[in-house]
Amino acid sequence: MKPVIAITMGDMNGIGPEIALKTAIHRSVQALCKPMLVGPLNVFEHVRSELRLKVQLQKAAALLPKGPAVSVQDVGDGIWADVEYGKPTKVSGKTAGTAIEAAVNLCLTGKAQAMVTAPASKEALHLAGYNFPGQTEMITLLSRSSRVAMMLVSDKMRVGLVTIHIPVRDISDRVTTDKILEKLEILDGSLRLDFLIRKPRIAVLGLNPHAGENGIIGGEERDAILPAIERGQKSGIRAEGPFPADGFFGDKRHRDYDAVLAMYHDQGLVPLKLSSFGKAVNFSAGLAIIRTSPDHGTAYDIAGKGKARIESMLEAVKLAVAISRNRHD
Numbered sequence: 001m002k003p004v005i006a007i008t009m010g011d012m013n014g015i016g017p018e019i020a021l022k023t024a025i026h027r028s029v030q031a032l033c034k035p036m037l038v039g040p041l042n043v044f045e046h047v048r049s050e051l052r053l054k055v056q057l058q059k060a061a062a063l064l065p066k067g068p069a070v071s072v073q074d075v076g077d078g079i080w081a082d083v084e085y086g087k088p089t090k091v092s093g094k095t096a097g098t099a100i101e102a103a104v105n106l107c108l109t110g111k112a113q114a115m116v117t118a119p120a121s122k123e124a125l126h127l128a129g130y131n132f133p134g135q136t137e138m139i140t141l142l143s144r145s146s147r148v149a150m151m152l153v154s155d156k157m158r159v160g161l162v163t164i165h166i167p168v169r170d171i172s173d174r175v176t177t178d179k180i181l182e183k184l185e186i187l188d189g190s191l192r193l194d195f196l197i198r199k200p201r202i203a204v205l206g207l208n209p210h211a212g213e214n215g216i217i218g219g220e221e222r223d224a225i226l227p228a229i230e231r232g233q234k235s236g237i238r239a240e241g242p243f244p245a246d247g248f249f250g251d252k253r254h255r256d257y258d259a260v261l262a263m264y265h266d267q268g269l270v271p272l273k274l275s276s277f278g279k280a281v282n283f284s285a286g287l288a289i290i291r292t293s294p295d296h297g298t299a300y301d302i303a304g305k306g307k308a309r310i311e312s313m314l315e316a317v318k319l320a321v322a323i324s325r326n327r328h329d
Helices: 016-024 027-032 041-051 090-108 122-127 135-142 168-174 177-193 220-234 245-250 265-276 311-328
Strands: 004-008 034-039 057-059 070-074 114-117 149-153 158-161 201-205 238-243 259-262 281-285 291-294
Touching (some): 004 090, 004 311, 016 041, 016 311, 027 311, 034 041, 034 090, 041 057, 041 070, 070 090, 090 114, 090 122, 090 135, 114 135, 114 311, 135 281, 135 291, 149 177, 149 265, 158 265, 177 201, 177 220, 177 238, 177 259, 177 281, 201 220, 220 238, 259 265, 281 311, 291 311
Parallel strands (some): 004 034, 004 114, 034 070, 057 070, 114 291, 158 259, 201 238, 201 259
Antiparallel strands (some): 149 158, 149 281, 281 291
């Protein structure tokens, strides 16, 4: 049977509902899975009308709809959902957060095999009282998962991150041996379970220029990163490094590894998005449930104009389906 994939609407004042709806009705998605939109039905109806999409939307029931209809897990009851394109608001944050909660519950109860989250605004979520650095941290708590690692996946590379949404000034303090080892373990386990790679190889990047140059430019490589690699190797993880990030990607050495572990957000995401922007996928490795998302944000500047591209969202659904099948197998 086709897996059910819950697709959240993201921030309704951005492009989230547009790309969620376009993705749900796309021929390739319909062939792979049973998409279930999650968000206020009236918002999806508003977008459907604006874009003049010929599709029927109906509330999710015990049986998923057949034919041209798309199922919607309506979370609009009691929520005033008036779209205000182009800006984060308390209402848009509340509806986005409620959709995330509902999608996680669908996965935990087995009514959906995976969830794909459209872009949400951290500012809007905060205005609504969801005090998380991002959707990943929120989903980790809601799914009762103990560990998570953000992994960006494209046809060119897989990049995991030690630190995610924190200020640059705080990165050094967070790059500890235990934290790096934890991310290595999650990455190694996910590559085996979710991507069916029997003996994955992981490249670990240094934090400082030239990977610290033996402590001359910084001691994190010597004091934290190398010990984590060595501990990982002793437990059977095929990790190598630390490599200077610029030379590593300049020489295209990522081709020799199944994944790369970067120390911070931009270190890993800049080269990945340079090679695959608009087609990469954010995957939350290590969660008790399967969650993917596109590699871009809310795009407030084009919200409501019907210009949003869905390539990354399509890839996010495809990856969610593939991982659900791999885990089932």
